[in-house]
């Protein structure tokens with residue numbers, strides 16, 4: 001994820017925090033030391049409030065991390081690669097390289113997060129029982145952590161996608177119907193309505209004078225927008241899966257040699273062919289790809305003297321094969337924020353897949369209601 005700070009590595013997973021977390025950490029420390037703790041424990045010193053507040057906020061952070069690690073470790077154990085976990089404003093995000101292939105795997109992955117939070121709540125509550133002085137900062141901190149982990153578990157178990165509970169709901173529907181898109185649509189619709197309900201409840205509380213309601217409304221807004229985004233993403237992924245790169249690519253593109261000048265490329269290729277990128281080849285071997293983006297970085301007065309080899313992208317050269325699934329191409333395009341990938345057949349250039357071609361394909365199959373050829377899920 002962008003805008004995040006790398007903290008450490010656990011079990012080969014990069015752990016990072018999104019920059020918003022720093023802000024939330026300060027806000028939370030302030031709310032705990034000025035609101036929560038003074039209300040429950042009026043006899044502490046001012047510095048005690050701040051220190052306990054800061055420590056409790058950090059331990060909440062650790063609790064969220066354990067919740068996310070539980071998801072990630074189960075995913076890894078089931079063979080789904082996890083590269084990183086980013087902790088951000090409302091919790092965490094595990095970056096899975098793939099989605100689960102089977103409902104059972106999704107169910108197991110989703111349920112362990114809330115289970116981990118509940119276990120933590122139990123541990124903090126158990127420790128609280130061992131503390132003699134119930135008015136001490138330690139007792140206050142343990143009380144807060146037991147409470148907040150219970151809330152985390154309960155909130156995440158709400159059955160709206162993409163919350164954990166929504167994933168559980170989706171996996172059950174998926175198991176029943178065998179249709180991932182349909183299951184996602186239902187679970188995401190529940191997620192959207194649940195988000196609206198939280199917004200309404202939050203605003204009602206806020207108008208009643210409880211400003212914490214604004215926070216609830218914000219969470220509701222976040223839930224409903226991510227429900228929509230996840231649904232679109234899953235629908236797209238499902239529509240593209242089983243469609244091969246060769247069905248959509250621009251085949252046999254013209255290529256240019258590395259010593260062509262930039263101005264020749266612009267007038268002979270980009271302007272004449274209305275293309276935005278061209279493979280650079282020598283003796284049938286692909287050396288790189290030159291695109292409009294590369295040209296824009298070069299001042300115009302240097303176009304006539306600069307060979308394409310100086311501006312082309314050669315490393316890392318993102319490539320797919322004609323037999324690859326379109327999702328592979330789309331993932332490369334979105335992950336690296338590029339507009340096209342090269343299609344290589346062995347070392348020979350077979351074509352280019354543009355972002356626009358994939359979007360057009362999606363648009364067309366949606367407008368005409370075309371179904372792709374059914375293919376078994378187990379490959």
Ligand SMILES: [Zn+2]
Pocket residue numbers: 067068071113114156164
């Ligand atoms: Zn979770």
